[in-house]
Amino acid sequence: MEPAVTDHVEVKTYNHPTGGWGSLKSLIRKARDQGLLLSDIWSTLLKQNKADGYMCVSCSWAKPAEPRPFEFCENGAKATMWEQTSKRCEPSFFAAHSLTELLDWPDHDLEKQGRLTEPMRYNSATDKYEPIAWPDAFGDIGAQLRRLDPKSVVFYTSGRASLEASFMYQLFARIYGSPNLPDSSNMCHESTSVGLPESIGSPVGSVQLEDFAKSDMMFFFGHNTGVTAPRLLHPIEDARQRGVPVITFNPLRERGLVRFKNPQNPVEMLSPGPGTKMSSDFFQIRAGGDIAAMTGIAKAVLALDDVARERGAKRVLDMAFIEEHTSSFAEFEAYLRATDWEGIVRRCGISRADLEHVAEIYSVANAVIGNYGMGLTQHRHGTENVQMLCNLLLMRGNIGKPGAGISPLRGHSNVQGQRTVGISEKPELVPLDKFRQFYGFEPPRQKGLDTVETCKGVIDAQVHGFVGLGGNFVRAVPETGLVEKAWRNLDLHVEIATKLNRSHLIAGKVTYLLPCLSRLEKDVQASGPQWVSVEDSTACIHGSFGSRPKPSEHLLSEPTIVAELAKACVAGKSSIPWDEWVANYARIRDEIERCFPTHFKDFNKRFLTPGGFHRDIKASKRVWQTPNKKANFKLPTTLETDPDIDVSGKDVLTLITVRSNDQFNTTVYGYRDRLRGIIGTRMVLLMNDEDIRRMGLSAGQEVALEAHADDGIERRVKGLRVTPYSIPSGNCAGYYPELNPLVPLWHHAHKAHVPAVKSVPVRIVA
Numbered sequence: 001m002e003p004a005v006t007d008h009v010e011v012k013t014y015n016h017p018t019g020g021w022g023s024l025k026s027l028i029r030k031a032r033d034q035g036l037l038l039s040d041i042w043s044t045l046l047k048q049n050k051a052d053g054y055m056c057v058s059c060s061w062a063k064p065a066e067p068r069p070f071e072f073c074e075n076g077a078k079a080t081m082w083e084q085t086s087k088r089c090e091p092s093f094f095a096a097h098s099l100t101e102l103l104d105w106p107d108h109d110l111e112k113q114g115r116l117t118e119p120m121r122y123n124s125a126t127d128k129y130e131p132i133a134w135p136d137a138f139g140d141i142g143a144q145l146r147r148l149d150p151k152s153v154v155f156y157t158s159g160r161a162s163l164e165a166s167f168m169y170q171l172f173a174r175i176y177g178s179p180n181l182p183d184s185s186n187m188c189h190e191s192t193s194v195g196l197p198e199s200i201g202s203p204v205g206s207v208q209l210e211d212f213a214k215s216d217m218m219f220f221f222g223h224n225t226g227v228t229a230p231r232l233l234h235p236i237e238d239a240r241q242r243g244v245p246v247i248t249f250n251p252l253r254e255r256g257l258v259r260f261k262n263p264q265n266p267v268e269m270l271s272p273g274p275g276t277k278m279s280s281d282f283f284q285i286r287a288g289g290d291i292a293a294m295t296g297i298a299k300a301v302l303a304l305d306d307v308a309r310e311r312g313a314k315r316v317l318d319m320a321f322i323e324e325h326t327s328s329f330a331e332f333e334a335y336l337r338a339t340d341w342e343g344i345v346r347r348c349g350i351s352r353a354d355l356e357h358v359a360e361i362y363s364v365a366n367a368v369i370g371n372y373g374m375g376l377t378q379h380r381h382g383t384e385n386v387q388m389l390c391n392l393l394l395m396r397g398n399i400g401k402p403g404a405g406i407s408p409l410r411g412h413s414n415v416q417g418q419r420t421v422g423i424s425e426k427p428e429l430v431p432l433d434k435f436r437q438f439y440g441f442e443p444p445r446q447k448g449l450d451t452v453e454t455c456k457g458v459i460d461a462q463v464h465g466f467v468g469l470g471g472n473f474v475r476a477v478p479e480t481g482l483v484e485k486a487w488r489n490l491d492l493h494v495e496i497a498t499k500l501n502r503s504h505l506i507a508g509k510v511t512y513l514l515p516c517l518s519r520l521e522k523d524v525q526a527s528g529p530q531w532v533s534v535e536d537s538t539a540c541i542h543g544s545f546g547s548r549p550k551p552s553e554h555l556l557s558e559p560t561i562v563a564e565l566a567k568a569c570v571a572g573k574s575s576i577p578w579d580e581w582v583a584n585y586a587r588i589r590d591e592i593e594r595c596f597p598t599h600f601k602d603f604n605k606r607f608l609t610p611g612g613f614h615r616d617i618k619a620s621k622r623v624w625q626t627p628n629k630k631a632n633f634k635l636p637t638t639l640e641t642d643p644d645i646d647v648s649g650k651d652v653l654t655l656i657t658v659r660s661n662d663q664f665n666t667t668v669y670g671y672r673d674r675l676r677g678i679i680g681t682r683m684v685l686l687m688n689d690e691d692i693r694r695m696g697l698s699a700g701q702e703v704a705l706e707a708h709a710d711d712g713i714e715r716r717v718k719g720l721r722v723t724p725y726s727i728p729s730g731n732c733a734g735y736y737p738e739l740n741p742l743v744p745l746w747h748h749a750h751k752a753h754v755p756a757v758k759s760v761p762v763r764i765v766a
């Protein structure tokens with residue numbers, strides 16, 4: 001594949017705030033690029049994240065009941081423009097280009113061809129996609145699936161499919177006989193889904209949107225808010241303006257949590273000032289040092305409590321909460337007292353004085369939110385990272401009260417909701433008995449394949465079929481080289497998508513590309529225009545209504561495509577009236593409520609309420625759905641988040657993969673990472689000045705990276721530009737997904753199987 005570099009490359013320091021005029025200029029540039037500058041896209045954006053409009057197709061941050069006039073951020077607007085482009089990727093494009101040729105195109109250029117317009121089938125003789133009629137496509141895919149062992153077929157979902165489509169999709173897979181339902185959360189927040197249930201009895205966070213206005217302190221661990229959830233900057237700005245401490249731990253000083261100038265505030269925009277200081281304290285922690293840092297803070301809080309007891313003052317620990325609601329605090333206390341400060345400081349790279357300073361602020365705050373992103377979850381001990389943050393909050397009763405709680409900041413819109421309605425490879429999380437009773441089929445009961453296991457199954461030739469509902473699976477996963485090579489041996493490869501991406505070009509023996517409607521577009525079925533629903537990262541369910549015209553008369557909705565595939569493959573094997581469900585999505589929501597009554601009571605009545613409705617998250621009420629009915633202090637086994645990798649050699653660095661201001665997940669909107677000052681290229685290696693000198697390198701020098709793994713597999717990425725950057729010594733950073741080929745498949749979270757892409761040992765080859 002050609003490197004993601006343009007003719008003009010510029011690297012400079014960016015000291016401006018997130019938002020501001022830079023954000024507005026970026027949107028104008030993107031509108032022009034997509035042929036939308038003088039279109040009605042601006043009126044469409046006014047409906048983004050509104051009660052009568054559509055839920056943003058990028059991040060999963062909450063949609064407020066009382067929205068701002070412009071309830072969208074820079075990246076959300078980019079996602080809308082990118083999907084609503086005036087450009088079309090028609091059959092004539094595929095007639096002119098073979099898949100072999102297109103594999104050399106950068107990711108950005110593939111998606112820039114525009115919206116897919118017709119169903120396509122791969123012709124191996126010509127190495128090209130060719131148009132096919134929908135009935136023929138459905139009939140052949142159904143026949144191909146019936147020839148395969150269902151347990152060898154994977155049904156994957158990205159985070160953008162609606163609750164309705166996701167519910168139907170997982171039923172189709174289970175009726176067919178496949179338990180293999182991985183989704184994009186396997187790649188990012190599975191450490192949350194595994195860790196939180198053990199700690200607080202909930203697989204999702206306890207914080208709701210309204211808690212941010214009641215909080216008097218916030219933590220941020222491992223989250224680039226200005227890129228991955230920019231609308232969250234508004235409640236953070238509000239908090240900072242009322243004097244709330246916001247303490248951030250991240251290896252890179254990402255601009256969103258440094259400075260912010262609100263584009264929706266005319267006075268602020270016209271002010272010459274630098275905007276709001278977003279973090280009261282920002283600590284550049286060493287990659288993987290989070291357990292150590294949180295241990296240090298907790299140890300210092302315990303010391304403050306010791307002093308309070310000695311003086312007969314009010315306890316720092318919330319002992320009433322600890323005694324009534326928690327278990328294993330004595331063991332956790334012993335762990336803190338036994339852990340020495342030298343080891344803590346050495347591992348996290350933050351001084352004892354700074355950690356004690358944080359503890360002092362935390363010790364007097366009454367309502368604290370612990371926010372975190374993939375900087376905690378994507379490590380070998382990502383689950384323990386999550387649980388250590390829970391421990392820190394539990395010490396002072398900061399879960400289950402207003403203004404406080406644990407807040408995992410999910411990435412993709414509705415990735416959390418898909419799990420809620422049955423997209424899971426874990427049978428214990430799905431109401432299989434209800435499915436059998438309600439729909440007259442016997443679902444498979446064994447555990448299915450997650451994302452890492454799917455990749456291994458493809459490499460080992462145990463997976464024979466793959467159906468993807470959105471996403472860019474092959475590009476997003478680790479061990480890219482081996483996965484791509486083995487992927488061509490699949491008997492069946494089916495992708496349901498809006499735009500072309502690299503995964504679509506890795507053809508199996510039989511390959512189909514099925515274009516679908518976007519959430520933004522008008523979806524008219526037999527009963528009239530349809531609403532869909534999604535869940536945000538605060539476990540709130542919202543309605544979403546598309547009003548944009550269809551890019552092509554040939555496009556079908558996701559529920560329609562799923563239903564037609566099911567009719568072609570598993571007709572007569574259940575009592576599900578697929579056509580009736582597609583005719584009126586309200587019937588699908590009734591079935592979701594019937595199968596998941598706790599979370600979806602009165603679903604059809606409530607989901608159009610401004611601000612949506614909250615799922616019944618018991619932990620937010622201090623009801624702990626753990627085996628012992630308590631919130632549990634979970635002891636970390638080590639201060640090393642990635643203890644089984646060796647970075648002791650002087651030529652070995654720990655790589656952190658990051659996203660650009662000009663991308664969302666694997667979708668690259670352009671080559672302007674404005675917030676890092678990197679223009680015209682994505683092939684950079686961000687390094688500490690001291691490491692550059694120590695290794696005899698120079699700024700701008702072109703190098704290659706090799707994975708530091710002794711398993712006989714060569715993993716290398718060439719053409720990276722050495723770029724001095726503010727990052728802890730011993731760490732380096734580069735863009736995802738370009739650096740995915742460096743990540744071994746086995747380098748994942750021990751319990752959760754999340755690829756550990758925030759701590760990859762690498763060597764530089766000059």
